[in-house]
Amino acid sequence: MNLHKYPKRGYVSSPTPIEKLSRLTKALEDNIEIYVKRDDLLPGTLGGNKTRKLDYSLAKALSQGADAVVTSGAVQSNHCRLTLAWAIREGLECHLVLEERVPDSYLPHGSGNNFIFNLLGAHGLKVIAGTSNVEAEIEKTAEGLRLKGRKPFIIPGGAADPIGALGYVSCAQEIASQMTSTGLDFDYVVCASGSGGTQSGLLAGFKATNTPLQVVGINVRRAKKEDQENIIHSLTDRTLELLGINSGIEEDKVICFENFLGPGYSIPDQGTLEAIRLLAKNEAILVDPVYTGKALAGLVGLARSGYFSKGSKVLFLHTGGFPALFSYLSYFPEVAGSEGA
Numbered sequence: 001m002n003l004h005k006y007p008k009r010g011y012v013s014s015p016t017p018i019e020k021l022s023r024l025t026k027a028l029e030d031n032i033e034i035y036v037k038r039d040d041l042l043p044g045t046l047g048g049n050k051t052r053k054l055d056y057s058l059a060k061a062l063s064q065g066a067d068a069v070v071t072s073g074a075v076q077s078n079h080c081r082l083t084l085a086w087a088i089r090e091g092l093e094c095h096l097v098l099e100e101r102v103p104d105s106y107l108p109h110g111s112g113n114n115f116i117f118n119l120l121g122a123h124g125l126k127v128i129a130g131t132s133n134v135e136a137e138i139e140k141t142a143e144g145l146r147l148k149g150r151k152p153f154i155i156p157g158g159a160a161d162p163i164g165a166l167g168y169v170s171c172a173q174e175i176a177s178q179m180t181s182t183g184l185d186f187d188y189v190v191c192a193s194g195s196g197g198t199q200s201g202l203l204a205g206f207k208a209t210n211t212p213l214q215v216v217g218i219n220v221r222r223a224k225k226e227d228q229e230n231i232i233h234s235l236t237d238r239t240l241e242l243l244g245i246n247s248g249i250e251e252d253k254v255i256c257f258e259n260f261l262g263p264g265y266s267i268p269d270q271g272t273l274e275a276i277r278l279l280a281k282n283e284a285i286l287v288d289p290v291y292t293g294k295a296l297a298g299l300v301g302l303a304r305s306g307y308f309s310k311g312s313k314v315l316f317l318h319t320g321g322f323p324a325l326f327s328y329l330s331y332f333p334e335v336a337g338s339e340g341a
């Protein structure tokens, strides 16, 4: 595969750990073994999966002589936090377009990632309604910068294009080599499936390295399994093309589950909250109400329903996101007051 021909900035200085979750495994009383891949510990302000993608996206921006980046995300976007963080480290201006996917969810002095946008200091911050045409809004911001003589580079929301997905091709290679060095033969990887670059990059990377691992995506944004699977299929095929593989991904490899989304994007349900508490109390690891809490609820729900074959090893990809947890304190009345929410 041609991964080496795409420049990256080297943000991922060493492989992230894979840890056994013995206490969670025991708590579920199921005949599987659960492990976690700690991409929440990636470098970049408070870590998370977007660091792997931005490693490639920002290398492309810099190779084109950009002096500013424009991107978008939800009001508590981890992607916006990490784009801003790495842009600062690269000396680039960063302009964010924040979508209110839930009406009135933007709080100018909000907690979590929102606080970090303000503390780090985004150069531009525009809040738009969730129903707006986000690409058009990004382009408007970029055009405004061009008129001022700047050279903006547009990164799509979630860095969900084939270049960004290369970050997870690289992660798939990393997992494959960790499997070889530890002798652990994982059967499944479970991850959150949002803008899709993570799942697509993994699928492309496992195909390219002939690693027979089943990737299970848990919908965290779209309500329909088929809609998400179509997005993943197309992005995986376009990523494989970058790698010089034109045969495409097999239909049966693209697997998404819609039944752990709860009421909708960024709104946790009881299953999400149970998963957050379960991992905190058993393993002292934090997952978030928007992405990883739902992905873990998916893993737990699938385990309880007997989806994973007996004795199999399941790797939970922890994609980060815990900074958003601090803007959801009111969902945890048993341990938090309402003042931080």
Ligand SMILES: *Cc1c(COP(=O)(O)O)cnc(C)c1O
Residues within 6 Å of the ligand: 048, 049, 050, 077, 078, 079, 158, 160, 192, 193, 194, 195, 196, 197, 198, 199, 291, 292, 319, 320, 321, 322
């Ligand atoms: C963006 C994000 C995801 C989803 O990844 P996609 O590549 O957009 O599907 C999962 N977890 C966290 C914490 C994220 O910020």
